[in-house]
Amino acid sequence: MVLHKFGEKLYSGLVGTMTLHLQEMAKTIEAAQGNLFLEELNRKWNDHNKALQMIRDILMYMDRTFIPSNRKTPVHELGLNLWRDNVIHSSKIQTRLLDTLLELIQKERTGEIINRGLMRNIIKMLMDLGSSVYQEDFEKHFLEVSADFYRAESQDFIECCDCGDYLKKAERRLNEEIERVSLYLDSKSETKITNVVEKEMIASHMLRLVHMDNSGLVNMLIDDKYEDLGRMYNLFRRVPNGLPTIRDVMTSHLRETGKQLVTDAEKLKDPVEFVQCLLNEKDKYDKIINLAFSNDKTFQNALNSSFEYFINLNPRSPEFISLFVDEKLRKGLKGVSEEDVETILDKVMMLFRYLQEKDVFEKYYKQHLAKRLLSGKTVSDDAERSLIVKLKTECGYQFTSKLEGMFTDMKTSQDTMQGFYAAYAAELGDSPTLVVQVLTTGSWPTQPSITCNLPAEMSALCEKFRSYYLGTHTGRRLSWQTNMGTADLKAIFGKGQKHELNVSTYQMCVLMLFNSADRLSYKEIEQATEIPSSDLRRCLQSLACVKGKNVLRKEPMSKDIGEEDAFFVNDKFASKFYKVKIGTVVAQKESEPEKQETRQRVEEDRKPQIEAAIVRIMKSRRVLDHNNIIAEVTKQLQSRFLANPGEIKKRIESLIERDFLERDSSDRRLYRYLA
């Protein structure tokens, strides 16, 4: 017919016939009752498709020639369009179809089982009719209804569930929708429907969930609910501003608890416990971020900045961290494997990094290390050196060179003592054994101290050593630090009890006096030894007032030492042990005046560092305004300490006075470097 120019007739005949046929079909579909409706629709659709296939084959010639040249719709597409217009868009089918589909989905959401295969076929039909049919006749409505559904459901949930349960439900719904798409919807619908669930179930309730009483984020953090936290992280990640919300709550909670921790008067009594608490807190959150927050960098940063914030709220943190190390290196690490030692030291270094006043830590560290080395109390040389290597990496050579100097002094002293005894062995006979540690001034935190009067046999020995030492090291000066030494004494008490007493040099000087006297008054002891009175008091207190260690007896009996007291050897002294260590009553933490003194020394040490930084900066910049110089100095020094702007200003003024800098004559905010 096409060849005979009847193409037009053939085409319009096809349209007419097919339209009529489809209208008939629509009627039977409309007539289908209830559940059979979809099945009927599906069956007729399959029939139509088969018919269409055949019609296209038969009319292939028209399809290839007449249709393109006359710009008509191809047969197959025509068939689909006619199906769309006469069946799907028939007034009685269109809304019924949509309602049926949505109703089935609703049923499935409430737990009923539906015929997914049929659903898939019908949806496929809509998609075959063109994406606009799928979107307009189904998807748009589907999304609206879903939003309503989840809005209502989330409202119910949030009223009756705790945060953890809610999140579980939300997660399940989300997975269901994703599954639904994969089973019978267009895969392009996935992001659209998940967006709906995310918006209705998470974004709208985000703040309420996070702050839910007794079950919100803070409770999850306190109770280490890794699973719930992980769920929250994964769900919140999907919505705008979700993760910052979690992070902010975590940060403020962390800061608050941290602040309580570092200002807790109870905790401050025990520095070791204090630092242990900080470490536990850090471990706790490291674990949470690792297990629940997929090691998110921004969370790690928030953790670090929170620690930095509250550790520095307590000005004693540097001292306490050093005391913690001291305790570990004295005894805490005994019997601990090398790896575990490293782990502990690494953790300490991490806390050290949070400190703003690193120089204060260094000051205390030096003091504590000195005490450890001199009393021979360090558990492991390897651990000591390992920590110094770590400090070197953090603070550079300048600081650790002093510490390393201390180790060198210890080693050299050993050799010196060997040399001394090798040279004098014959001459010394059975006189007491002297061990001298020669400390280089500057490397050690020595304080100028008055040398007390040593017992005659000791001072003779000390003189011998002095001449031996100066004989090999000309040009040096030796001064005895009697406040830092220790002594071992053999003592026999009233009923013949023999003990070896481990005492400080001061205590030794006091006890030796009792070799030639039975009773000594405080005044007499003070005169004979010339020990500074505060030290003498502490020394006598530890000899006479500590139960189990009271090798001396005091009259009158009391806890404190008075100027009028008298002292005797305690003949009734008894101890289970042969060796008795008599400690000195010392506060392990610094006392208030000591603390202030250390603080003052730190401030003094900072002055030249600030000035050096100012000069360095001005030397290269020549002219710089006030605010920039403050900023640059602060930046240059922040690895050591947080420079106080007021102090920087004072240093600038001091440099102006000493003609290193001058103020610009017209703009007083500008400083000029004077070469």
Next chain:
Amino acid sequence: MLCLATGKAASKELERIDQLFFSYANNSSGLIDPEGIESFCSDLEVDHTDVRILMLAWKMQAEKQGYFTLDEWRRGLRALRADTIVKLKKALPDLEKEVRRPSTFEDFYTYAFRYCLTEEKQKSIDIESICVLLDLVLGSRFGPQVDYLVQYLKTQTDYMVINMDQWKGFYRFCTEISFPDLSNYDPDSAWPWILDNFVDWMRAKQG
């Protein structure tokens, strides 16, 4: 002829200036010393602690407190066109006006500080003297500021002495900062630290 005449007049004037100098100078040192200054002041009928004597010293660019050299004397009196005590007395009001001009006052103000440095290598002046000097040079213009500043300087314990930088800061403070509300004082600009403290002290006082 005219040239010669003025030249002659000038040399006459110089002669009289020198005569006046020697009437006060100490014969052995050839300088007007504190004693000479005292009798000079009484002839001038001005107290020797009067700011106008400091202004004269500035005009002479006198180097050492309490002494005038012949050169300084000549420099000052010629500039004032005064060769007798009477003329000098008449010149004083104009001198005062000149000093009070903003363009010259700052020079006079820093001169006043330097004039008080009496020792070799001295760079700063004790609080007591600074308070007197402040009142002398700024008191008439910035009465309230000077009163508070002096009160503060005498109570604070951070500084025993004041240096030139701080001294200059005081003057800038008086001229630039709205007083007593201090509303335009910005502690982040480079004011000397002592002024930061003064402002804190003022604010605490104001409650």
